[in-house]
Amino acid sequence: MSRALRLLPIILIVWILGTFAWKLVQPSDPTVRSQLVNRQVPAFALPAAVPGVPPLRSSDLATGEPRLLNVFASWCVPCVAEASVLEELHAKGAKIEGIAIRDTPGAVAAFLERHGNPYTRIGSDRNSRVQLALGSAGVPETFVIDGKGVIRLQHIGPIKPEDVPGILAKLEEVR
């Protein structure tokens, strides 16, 4: 075997080990992000999740005013903690639309009664179909949508109090 040939494995090894080392140092990010950021919200029309709260259509997200779209569920434990933060955002003027994933009217009603209702409209997505159409992979997730119905930000996981200023700023930015 020629000398060059015998050196090749060593070059490959160094490259591969280097990649391993890089990946070890990187914080692992298992979240699956939506590819629809900076793209139009897909068309959908969901029935009402709870009697008394209007249903949600994609056209409701393109009325000229930026909105938050919060994907949640009554059975989702982190959503409970997020509820108070959503109240805070609502109090500060953010308009919040909700999509309840795999939920029943009774359970959603109970959730809203216990934790408050910051939502203008709530759509019921019983089979996760709109969730899949949005590129969302879990609950809770929140999307910042501008006046034209374009998704401008995806926040994965519950919104924490420290995230509130950032979300409000983004809402202002896309106005």
Next chain:
Amino acid sequence: MRLLALLALALATPLMAQSNMPPSYWAYRQLPDARQEAQAQALMQELRCLVCQGQSIADSDAELAGDMRDLVRRRIAAGEKPSEIRAWLIDRYGDWVSYRPSAAPIAWPLWAAPIILLIFGGAIVAGRLKRTKS
């Protein structure tokens, strides 16, 4: 919290992170048309479960996997081609959701590598065999 749920979902269904609702209609039902069901099954084997640790949606009991199976079967029954459904999902979640690497530039080295390996290895072998002939 989601990471914990993800890790727990990895191997078996934990009794915490589930909704109160039954699985979607087509999550555990086969399409009546055998040919369509075979198409759906083949596609489901190639789509990655979004909340599992490396399983296809065909092999997972996770709820979202069931909902994805429901989506696939529904669309195949409506006449859509598997490639269209795959493209729709890749449009939403990126190449990550498909176990079949795409033809996009990011996957070219992947498809090229075996050919390069074969040519390279073949050259070494050919050289060896030629040397022994003399």
Next chain:
Amino acid sequence: MTAEAGLAALWLAAALSLLGLFLSVLHVRGKLEADQSVRGLAIVQGLLCLFAFAMLLVVFARTDLSVALVVANSHSAKPFIYKIAGAWGNHEGSMLLWVTVLGLSGAALGAFSRQLPSRTMIAALGAQAALALGFHAFLLLASNPFARLDPAAAEGRGLNPLLQDPGLAFHPPTLYLGYVGLSVAFSLAVGAMLAGDVDRQLGRAMRPWVLGAWIFLTLGITAGSYWAYYELGWGGWWFWDPVENASLMPWLAATALLHSVAVLVARNALKAWTMMLAVIAFSMSMVGTFLVRSGILTSVHAFAVDPTRGAFILILLGLYVTAAFVLFAVRAGKLREGAPFELVSREAAIVVNNLLLTVILGIVFIGTLYPLMAEAVTGEKLSVGAPYFNAVAGPLAILLGILLAVGPLLSWRSESRPVLRKLALPGLIAATVLVIAFLAWPQSTSLTKFGLALAAGLAPAAILPLIGRNPLRTPLAIWGMAIAHLGAAVAVAGMAADSAFTVEKLAASRPGETIEVGPWLVKFEGVRPVAGPNWTAVEAELRASRGGGVHVLRPQSRFFTDPPTETNEAAIKTVMSGQLYTVIGQSDPEGRWQLRFWWKPLVTLIWFGGGLVGLGGLLALIGHARRALRRRAYR
């Protein structure tokens, strides 16, 4: 006390391997006559590791809740066999098993290997000691299995329910014997390259180790596949999961090495290939260990994630692999070419065999790591799974299968007889099956069709070397080769059959209903609650028949409390022509139960074939050993 004794034994073993390494370096440089000492140190070190492992087993058997590892992975209510098997069902315990096998391999090498010149042998033992030293350091400094918990816990956290299965008792130890057995081949190669002594004798010394490790790897992978098949509840038997690939890669390298060593012994040729493959095989074992324990790849099989441990293994891996490859780069030029051979000869066939196996190994390696590489360079995530591997490695595997039929018929050095004539009948059978496959199962994939044809042709072809010989006078090694190749054909038949003939049926049924699954009629009698030692379950009673008698199947949906999880326990009925695989799922509000059925004709051939391959290897191992003993007796 027990835990401390185990820990002390490990420290002592580490110290002895350091001493052994030191002495072997002196011996190889000619400064000291240390043959007996190095051998002795290797033996004692191995025994100390064994003692430490025994202490771990004792601690788990007694559910000693003052040991942190037991608390994290066991529970006093666990069945006894899983208390024991749970000792290696976690990172630290399995790492101790790894180190124990490494130590015992070194001990056996030192105790029984007498046919190599002293310098080569001691260099090899030195390499083995160097390996042991690194892994001991990892174990003691980053993965101490004997760490105490003070104060002791009230109860353990339990073992993952999916691991509470006989598979855990068998699969990891078997695999580790394989992975770590390859370390001896690695050390012998390193030792021989250092001492400058690569020849037939080395091949003879290496072969039993390679064969032994390869047999264990084959059986371990086969067992793992069957375990996943019946445990995961969907009837799949291979997922191209990174951890599965991590076990396949050493196996591919070991298979190529096995054939290469055969050429080294028979013809004193392929020296460079053999040395390179010996280094690659154990390197793949170490890479596998790294991938599984570092958390850089997502997998259902992965151990608990810890980047610091990953970094430690990466450094060890980097040191050992780089050093071995540098040694190869420096010494390979000095390896004298062996006997020449023609283009059409057994040696040439084995060279092509090595090429195909190595390319398949490369494909599996690249496919497994590509998502990582792509993310490093572009930041985007992508997935590589079965569609890629089947498309790319599948055709190469078919080519390899054809080579399996031709190779054994060729003579060493040069083949001038028309051997292809012997393959006329197998070829005809294969072609016929291919045509039938296209006509009868047009919807199956091309790979499946060619797989069926290959299996049909390879099975008779594998036995050809035996025909025309007196069965009692044929060397056991030839029997072994034929049976192993036959096993490969049988396994491929099973894989192709599973792909082509499986019938799936999903049903939502009420008790009393009958479901049709292929040729079977399955009556759903009802469900009842059952309880086990640490679980409760809903058990369905199914009565399946296809004309003949009635078979009763009882699939369960089990709920464990520690940790709280739900699993499916499939009920499988094995008959001569295949398996009926049944699973029970959830019930819906209207009282219907989810039932899943698969009728899988001929699927058991997959694992039966794997077993045959292992058996073939075992026969070859015994055959070579008998020959070696006879040769020594004549001297």
